[in-house]
Amino acid sequence: MLSRVADALYWMGRYVERAEHAARVLEVTRQLLLDVREVDPAAAELHWQGARVALSMPEATDACAVAFDEHEPGSIASSVARARENARQVREVISSEMWEHLNQTYWALREASQQPAREDELSATLGSVVSAGFSWAGVTDGTMRRGEGWLWIKLGQEVERADRVARLLAVRGSDASGAPARSLGGGDNVLWPTLLRGASALEAYRKVHPARVDPRRVVDFLVLDREFPRSVRHCVAQAAALAGALVVANGDGGGRGRGVERAFGRLASRLEYTDVDDVLSAGLAPFLLEVLHELGGASHQLQRTYFLH
Amino acid sequence: MRIDGYQLDGYFDEMFEPGGVVRPHYRELAQRLGELSDAELASRRRMVDLMLRNQGVTFTVYSDQSGIEKVFPFDPIPRLLAAEEWDRVERGLVQRIEALNLFLRDVYHEQHILRDRVVDPELVLGATFFRREMMGFDPPRGIYVHVVGTDLIRDRDGDFMVLEDNARNPSGVSYVLQCRAVLKRVFPALFAHYGVRPVDDYAEWLKETLLHVAPRGAAEPTAVLLTPGIYNSAYFEHSFLARQMGVQLVEGRDLTVKDGAVCMRSTRGLQRVDVIYSRIDDDFLDPVAFRPDSLLGCAGLFAAYRGGAVAVANAPGTGVADDKAIYPFVPDMIRYYLKQDPILPNVPTWVASRPSDLAYILEHLEELVVKQTDASGGYGMMIGPHATAAEHAEFRRRVAAEPRRYIAQPTISLGRHPTICDDGLEGRCVDLRPYVLFGERIRVIPGGLTRVALRRGSLVVNSSQGGGYKDTWVLAAEAGVGPREEAADAQ
Numbered sequence: 029m030l031s032r033v034a035d036a037l038y039w040m041g042r043y044v045e046r047a048e049h050a051a052r053v054l055e056v057t058r059q060l061l062l063d064v065r066e067v068d069p070a071a072a073e074l075h076w077q078g079a080r081v082a083l084s085m086p087e088a089t090d091a092c093a094v095a096f097d098e099h100e101p102g103s104i105a106s107s108v109a110r111a112r113e114n115a116r117q118v119r120e121v122i123s124s125e126m127w128e129h130l131n132q133t134y135w136a137l138r139e140a141s142q143q144p145a146r147e148d149e150l151s152a153t154l155g156s157v158v159s160a161g162f163s164w165a166g167v168t169d170g171t172m173r174r175g176e177g178w179l180w181i182k183l184g185q186e187v188e189r190a191d192r193v194a195r196l197l198a199v200r201g202s203d204a205s206g207a208p209a210r211s212l213g214g215g216d217n218v219l220w221p222t223l224l225r226g227a228s229a230l231e232a233y234r235k236v237h238p239a240r241v242d243p244r245r246v247v248d249f250l251v252l253d254r255e256f257p258r259s260v261r262h263c264v265a266q267a268a269a270l271a272g273a274l275v276v277a278n279g280d281g282g283g284r285g286r287g288v289e290r291a292f293g294r295l296a297s298r299l300e301y302t303d304v305d306d307v308l309s310a311g312l313a314p315f316l317l318e319v320l321h322e323l324g325g326a327s328h329q330l331q332r333t334y335f336l337h
Numbered sequence: 338m339r340i341d342g343y344q345l346d347g348y349f350d351e352m353f354e355p356g357g358v359v360r361p362h363y364r365e366l367a368q369r370l371g372e373l374s375d376a377e378l379a380s381r382r383r384m385v386d387l388m389l390r391n392q393g394v395t396f397t398v399y400s401d402q403s404g405i406e407k408v409f410p411f412d413p414i415p416r417l418l419a420a421e422e423w424d425r426v427e428r429g430l431v432q433r434i435e436a437l438n439l440f441l442r443d444v445y446h447e448q449h450i451l452r453d454r455v456v457d458p459e460l461v462l463g464a465t466f467f468r469r470e471m472m473g474f475d476p477p478r479g480i481y482v483h484v485v486g487t488d489l490i491r492d493r494d495g496d497f498m499v500l501e502d503n504a505r506n507p508s509g510v511s512y513v514l515q516c517r518a519v520l521k522r523v524f525p526a527l528f529a530h531y532g533v534r535p536v537d538d539y540a541e542w543l544k545e546t547l548l549h550v551a552p553r554g555a556a557e558p559t560a561v562l563l564t565p566g567i568y569n570s571a572y573f574e575h576s577f578l579a580r581q582m583g584v585q586l587v588e589g590r591d592l593t594v595k596d597g598a599v600c601m602r603s604t605r606g607l608q609r610v611d612v613i614y615s616r617i618d619d620d621f622l623d624p625v626a627f628r629p630d631s632l633l634g635c636a637g638l639f640a641a642y643r644g645g646a647v648a649v650a651n652a653p654g655t656g657v658a659d660d661k662a663i664y665p666f667v668p669d670m671i672r673y674y675l676k677q678d679p680i681l682p683n684v685p686t687w688v689a690s691r692p693s694d695l696a697y698i699l700e701h702l703e704e705l706v707v708k709q710t711d712a713s714g715g716y717g718m719m720i721g722p723h724a725t726a727a728e729h730a731e732f733r734r735r736v737a738a739e740p741r742r743y744i745a746q747p748t749i750s751l752g753r754h755p756t757i758c759d760d761g762l763e764g765r766c767v768d769l770r771p772y773v774l775f776g777e778r779i780r781v782i783p784g785g786l787t788r789v790a791l792r793r794g795s796l797v798v799n800s801s802q803g804g805g806y807k808d809t810w811v812l813a814a815e816a817g818v819g820p821r822e823e824a825a826d827a828q
Contacts, residue, residue, distance in 0.1 A: 031602040032591050116567055120576045120586060176604065278605045334604045 029176050033121055035335040036114040037177055040122075041184025043111035044130070048161030049192040049226075050083050050104045054094050055154040056225040060218060075219075082199040091150060096141035104157055105141065108134050122181075123171035126164065133160040176277040183270040187327055190263035191320065193227050197250055198316035201243075220246045227258045247312060248304040260319060261299040268292035271330070284333050291326035295319065338370050338378050340755070343762055349495045349752040350764060351416055362419045362812060369527055370414070370762075381523050382757065385413050388519050410805035411516060412756050413523055416767065416787045417531070420814040426489070426497055426771070427781045429681030432671060434485050434773045437504060437658045439674040441481040444657060445471045455673050456666045460690060463741060464663065465711040466505070466656025468619060470626055474643055476652045477550040480775055483650035484543070485659075486510070486785075489681070489769045491752035498684050498749075500768065502667070504659035505651060506616050509786045510539060510772050511574035514581070516808040532813035534783035539772070540581035543614075546776030547582075550648040551611040558611035561585045561601065563592075565617045565633045575616050589617075594637035599647045612648045613638075619653035627653075661710035661744050662688060685747060689740035698745045699733060705745040707732050720796060722748055751796055754807065756789055766790040768798050769809065784809035 057079040065072040080089050084102035098105040112134045119127050140146055140153040165185070172178045200223055220241045224230040233241070233249050233256075253259040271292045275285035299319070307315045345353060352363045359367045373381075389411060418426075443450050444461050451458040461467060486507025488500040517536050521528055544560065551558030564575035566588050579586035591601050592610065600607035615622060621631040626639035641647050657663060665686040668679040687694040687705075698705060702721055709717030719732045736743045753764035771785030787807040788798035798804040 029604045030585060030587065030591050031604060032588065034604045120580050274604070284606070337602060337606065 029180075031335045031337070033118050034176070034180050035331070036118045037121065037180035038184040038330075038335075040111050040114040040118070040130075041181040042188040043107045043114065044161055044164055045185045045188035046192065047104050047107035047111065048158055049189070049196075050094065050102070050107065051154040051157035051161075052228065053079060053083060053196060053226045054091060054104070055151060055158070056222050058091060058151070060222045064218060078200045082196045092147055095150060095153065096137075096146070104154075105137055108137055108157070118177075121177050123167070125167050125171050129160070129164050129167050133157070133164070136160075176274065179270050179274050179277060183267055183274070183330075186263045186267040186270065187323065189258055190260050190267065191323055193250060193258055193263070194260050194316045194320050194323070196226055197223065197247070198313045198320065201247065202311070202313040217241070223250070229256060229258060232256050244304060244308065247307060251307060251316070252299060252302065252304060260316075261296070264292065264299055264323065265296045267326075268296040271326075274334075288326065288330045288333050291322075291329050295322045295326060298322075338373050338375055338762060340367060340371055340762055343755060344764065346753075346764060348750055348764060348766075349491050349493055351752060351754040351767070353755075362417050365530055366415070366417065366527065369524070378757070382413060385411055385519055385523060388522070389515070409512065410791060411519070412765075412789055412791075412805055412807050413520065414755060414757060414762075415520055415524070415808045415810050416754055416769075418784060418809065418811045420812050422497075423783065423811045425680060429497075429499075429679070430487055430771060430773050430781050431779045432675065432677060432680055433487065433499070433502070433667065434482060434775055434779060436667065436670040436674050437485065437502065438480065438482050438775065440670045441652075441655060441658050442479060443674075445481075445654065446473065450670065450673055453673075455669050456663070457690070460660075460662050460688075460741070461657060464657045464660045466619070466654065466660060468654030468657075470639065470643075471652070471654035477552065477645070477648045480550060480650075481652040481655050482658065483546050483550070483652075483775050485773045485775075486770045487773065489771070490684070490749060492749060495752060496682075497769075498682050499667070500684055501661065501664055502659045503770075504655045505618065507770070507772065508571040508574055508616075509770060509788075510782070511577040512806050513772075513782065513784070513786050513809070514539060514577075516806055520808040528810075531810060533810040534813060536782055536784060539782050540578060542774050542776070542780055542782075543578065544582040544584070546774045546780075547612045547614050547648075547650055549776040550650065552645055552648065555609075555611045559584075559609060560612040560614060561587045561610050563587055563589070563613050563615045563617060563634075565589075565621070569616075571616065578614075584614075589621075589632065589634045592635035592638065594635065594641050597641055597644055597646050599635065599638055599641045610647060612650065614650050619656065622649070622653060661708050662690065662741065665744065684749060687745045689736050689743040689745065694745075695736070695740050698736060698743070702729055702733055702736075702745075704748060706748050707736065707743055707745045710742050710744060720748060723796075748796075751790075751798075754787070754789065756791070756807075758791075758793075763793070765793075766796055766798065767807065783811035 057075065060075055061072050064075060080087075080094075083094060085094055085100060089100075093100060094103055096105050097103045098109055100106060112130050115122060115127055115130050136156065137153070140149060143149060146153070168178070168181060172181075200219070220243055221230055224233050224241070224246060227250055229250060233246065236249065236253075237245050249256065249259065251260045254261065256262060268289065271285070271289040275283075275289055278285055343353065345355065345357065352360060352367065354360055389409065440450065444467075448458070450456050451461060482504045484507060486503040486509065488503070489497045490500045492498055513536055547560045548558055551560070560582070561584055562575055562579040562582070564572060564586055566572065569575070576586055585601065587601055593600055593602060593607065595607055599610045599613070601610055617633050620628045621633040623634045623636060623639040624631045625636045627634075638647070638649075639653065642649050642653075665683060665688050668683055671677055671679045687698050689695045689698055698707065705721045707719045707721065712718070719728055721729070724732075751766035751768060754767045755762045756765040758765070767787050767789045769785055769787055772782045774780045774782075787809045789805050789807055790796060790798045790803065791805045792803050795803060
C-alpha cells in the first residue's frame with residue numbers, strides 16, 4: 029500500500045474519532061453548565077475552561093466556535109473537514125458508502141452552521157455528529173475488506189480514542205496536586221458523571237458499579253477497565269494488536285514494523301499491570317501525561333516507519 | 338417518441354439521409370424509438386442519471402462552492418457506425434499513429450523531414466512542446482505515442498476528416514466505458530440485435546501496451562498511473578483506469594528516485610516502478626529536467642527514464658506532434674514516411690506562419706475558425722461567424738503579431754445526431770474521438786467517444802463548455818442492415 033494512502037486512512041480514522049469525541053464532550057459540558065451556572069457561576073466558568081482546554085481550543089471560545097469554526101484546529105467542523113479531505117484522496121481504497129456517509133456528515137454540519145438559530149439547534153447538531161461517528165464506524169466494518177486499509181483506519185480510531193479519553197481525564201479529573209478533583213462546584217455528583225458521559229461510559233460504569241459514582245472507581249474504569257471499549261487500556265491494547273497485524277499484512281517478519289508494534293505493546297502491558305492505587309499514588313495527571321507521551325511517541329514512530337521514508 | 342417532426346436544417350445527419358429517410362443501419366433504432374412512449378423514455382433517462390450519479394461518474398468544475406464534482410451530461414440515444422465505414426476509419430487511424438511515431442523518432446534524431454523541407458524546421462524546433470532533452474534518445478521499443486485520441490468530424494457530405502490529434506495525454510476514454518455500461522442496461526435487446534463490438538477490453542489493452550515497454554529483465558514489471566491529484570479535472574478517469582487495470586494510482590510525492598531507479602513509497606518500503614502511465618504534462622514531470630517550480634512530478638525521474646530504468650507513456654516531447662501548427666503536415670508525413678496516400682483527410686488549414694496563408698487569414702478572418710497552436714480544450718480559439726467585431730479585431734492583432742502561434746480553418750458545420758432535448762428529438766452537432774493504442778501491435782477502440790454540443794446551434798463539444806456524451810456503437814459486419822424479426826426491448 030502506498031504510504032500516502034496509508035497516511036490518509038490513518039488520519040481519516042483519527043479525525044472522525046476526534047470529531048465524535050469533541051461533539052460528545054461539548055454536549056455533556058453544556059448540560060452540566062445548565063445545572064451549575066445559576067448556583068455557582070464561578071464553578072461553571074471553571075468547568076467550561078476545563079472542557080475548552082481538553083478540546084485544545086483557545087481562550088475566549090464559545091460553544092458555537094467549538095462546533096463550527098473551521099479555522100480552529102480543535103473544532104468539530106475542522107475535524108470533519110479534514111476527515112473528508114483525507115477520504116477524498118483514497119476514494120478508490122475505501123467503500124463508496126464510507127465516502128458518501130462522510131460527505132453527507134460534512135455537508136449537514138456546514139448547513140447547520142449557516143442556520144440563524146444554530147445555537148438553539150446545537151444539541152441536535154452535536155447529537156447528529158455523535159451518531160454519524162457511530163454509524164460511520166458501522167459502515168466501515170460492514171463494507172470494507174479486513175485488509176491493510178481497514179487496519180490503518182482502525183488503528184487511527186484506537187489511538188485517537190485513547191488519546192482523547194486520557195487527555196479529558198488528565199485535564200478535568202485532577203486538582204493541582206494531581207489527586208482526583210473534589211473541590212469543583214457541584215461536587216463529585218456533577219463532575220464525575222459528566223466525565224463518564226463524555227466517554228459514553230456512564231451506563232457501562234453503572235453496570236459494574238451500581239453504587240454512587242465514586243472518583244476512584246471512575247478513574248479505574250476509564251483508564252484501566254479491561255472490557256470497556258473506550259478505556260485507555262482497552263484502546264492501547266487494540267492499537268498494539270493492530271500494529272502487529274500490520275506487520276503481518278506487510279509481510280515483514282522481523283523488520284521495520286516490529287519497532288512500532290513494540291512501542292504500542294510496551295504501553296499496553298504497562299496499563300495491563302497497573303492498578304488504580306498505582307495511578308493515584310503517582311498522581312492522576314502526571315500518570316496520564318506519561319501515558320499520552322508514550323502514546324504520542326508510538327504514533328510518531330509509526331509515521332516515521334510507514335509514511336515518511 | 339415522435340421522430341417525424343425532426344428537422345435536418347441542411348446538416349449532415351447521422352440517422353437520416355438528406356431526404357429525411359432513415360439510413361439503413363439506423364432503422365431498427367428509429368423504429369424502437371418510435372415505439373417508446375415519452376413516459377418510457379423519460380423513465381429510462383432517469384435510470385441513466387441515477388446510475389451515473391450512484392457510480393460517481395463525474396468531472397470536476399474548477400470552483401469549490403457546491404462540492405467540486407458534477408455528473409456528466411449523457412444522451413441515451415446511441416450513435417451507430419456501420420462496419421464498412423468503421424473499417425476505413427480504423428485503417429486511417431493506424432496509418433496516422435504510425436506516421437506520427439516515425440515523425441517523432443525523426444525530429445528527435447536525424448531530422449530528415451526538416452532537412453528535406455517537408456516540414457518547416459522553424460515550426461518544429463520553435464514549438465512549445467518540443468523537448469530538446471529528448472534529442473538522440475531512443476525510448477523503449479522505439480515508441481513515443483502509446484496512446485492517441487484523434488478527433489474526427491464529418492464534412493457536409495458526411496466524410497470523416499481529422500480535426501486534431503491528441504498525442505500527449507488524451508482523456509475521455511473512461512466515459513466511453515461508462516456510457517457503454519449504462520446503455521447495455523437501458524437498451525439490452527437493441528444491443529443484442531445490432532451485434533455491437535465490445536469496448537470492455539480497453540483497460541486490458543492499455544495495460545498490455547504499458548507493460549510492452551517495461552525495461553527488459555523486470556520479471557513481473559510494475560506499472561503505475563501518475564495523476565496530478567484529486568483537483569485535476571480528469572481525476573475520476575485516472576482513478577477509474579487505475580482500478581480497471583489493477584495498477585497503483587500515484588502522485589508525484591509518492592515517487593522517489595533511488596540508485597537511478599524510480600520507486601514508490603509504500604508501507605513495505607520503497608517499491609520499484611517499471612512503467613509510468615503519465616497523466617501530467619511533461620513540463621511538470623520532473624523539476625530537475627523541466628519546470629523547476631513543479632511539485633506534481635518527481636525529481637530525477639527524467640534521468641532515470643533516459644537511463645533506461647523506467648518507461649514513460651506517452652514519451653515526453655510528443656506534444657510536438659499534436660501541435661496545431663504541425664497538424665497541417667501530417668498528410669505529408671504519411672506520404673514521406675510510409676509512401677502511402679492518407680486514408681483520412683485533414684480539415685483544410687491555413688498556417689499563419691506562411692506569408693501567403695497569413696494574408697488570406699487576415700482577409701477572411703470573419704469566416705474562419707482561428708486557433709492558437711498550443712492551446713486545447715476549446716480555449717484560445719475564435720469562431721469567426723459567431724464572434725463579435727471586437728473579437729475579430731483582437732484576433733487580427735494577435736495573429737499578425739505572432740503568426741507562428743495561429744492556424745485557421747474554414748467554419749465546418751459538424752455533422753448532427755438526433756439528441757433528446759427539452760422539446761423532443763433535435764439535431765445536435767457531434768464529433769468522434771477514437772483512442773488508438775500502440776504496443777506490440779496497434780489497436781483501435783471500436784468507436785470511441787462521441788461528444789455532442791448540447792446547446793442549440795453550438796459547435797463546441799468540450800465538456801467544460803456545455804458538451805455532453807453519447808455511446809458509440811460500431812456494428813458487427815452485416816448487422817442491423819437488413820430487416821430482422823426479433824423481439825423489441827421488453828419492458
